[in-house]
Amino acid sequence: MKEDSAKQRILRAAEALFAESGFDATPTSRIAERAGVPKGLVHYYFRRKSDLLAALVAELPDARIEPAVVVVPGDLAGSLRGLVVELDRRFNRSLALSHLLWREADTHRAVRDALAERFQQLVRQVKAVIVAATGGKVANADVDSASGLLARAVSHRHATARHSEDGDPAEIDREVLFIASALTRGQ
Numbered sequence: 001m002k003e004d005s006a007k008q009r010i011l012r013a014a015e016a017l018f019a020e021s022g023f024d025a026t027p028t029s030r031i032a033e034r035a036g037v038p039k040g041l042v043h044y045y046f047r048r049k050s051d052l053l054a055a056l057v058a059e060l061p062d063a064r065i066e067p068a069v070v071v072v073p074g075d076l077a078g079s080l081r082g083l084v085v086e087l088d089r090r091f092n093r094s095l096a097l098s099h100l101l102w103r104e105a106d107t108h109r110a111v112r113d114a115l116a117e118r119f120q121q122l123v124r125q126v127k128a129v130i131v132a133a134t135g136g137k138v139a140n141a142d143v144d145s146a147s148g149l150l151a152r153a154v155s156h157r158h159a160t161a162r163h164s165e166d167g168d169p170a171e172i173d174r175e176v177l178f179i180a181s182a183l184t185r186g187q
Contacts, residue, residue: 007045009035011059014052019100023053023108050108057101057114062090065125067132077180079133083125084154084172091158102159122151130183138183146179 013034017026028049032039046052070082091098105112127147130138138146153175 006035006037006041010037010042010045011052011055015056015097015100018053018056018104019096023049023104050110053101053104053108054110054114056097057111060097060101060114060118064121067125067128071129071132073133073135076130076133076184077177079129080126080150080176080180081173083129084176087122087125087154087158098158119151119155122154123147126150126154134183142183146183150175150179 010031014026014031017030017034020026026049028042029039031052032042035042042052046055065083065086070079070086072078072082101111101115105115124147127143130143130146153172157172
């Protein structure tokens with residue numbers, strides 16, 4: 001048995017059990033049993049159960065996207081659509097983990113702090129795309145407001161995606177178009 005594979009099995013078991021029963025209701029003995037490892041190995045890799053949660057936070061996909069990948073100069077709506085599509089592609093790989101972490105954010109400060117930092121990273125992403133797509137011709141205050149609004153819409157969508165039947169992309173497209181129109185009006 002390779003140590004790396006045992007560690008990954010422990011993480012996958014913790015993720016599944018936390019999702020099923022919640023963090024507080026899941027003993028490490030059940031995690032070990034589900035992972036097929038001795039309980040001591042769980043504690044070898046993760047000294048405290050909260051360290052498992054921190055390791056799961058670290059497994060969220062990287063949301064940093066270089067603006068050049070999605071920006072179409074002069075086409076703010078197209079650029080923001082490209083950003084949303086790329087974020088969806090990345091976030092959809094970890095929907096169960098995302099939902100688990102959002103649920104645990106209420107009772108675990110480390111999770112809440114990590115999710116807050118990811119949100120701020122998303123705001124910075126949106127801002128960079130807006131600035132690049134408009135050539136910096138939009139007032140900073142408007143860019144800041146629009147970045148926060150779209151980041152909130154994207155975050156909400158991903159936080160509630162498990163409740164949606166089809167993840168209606170048209171819903172976020174209306175918001176993208178509204179923001180792009182508001183920012184480019186009068187240019």
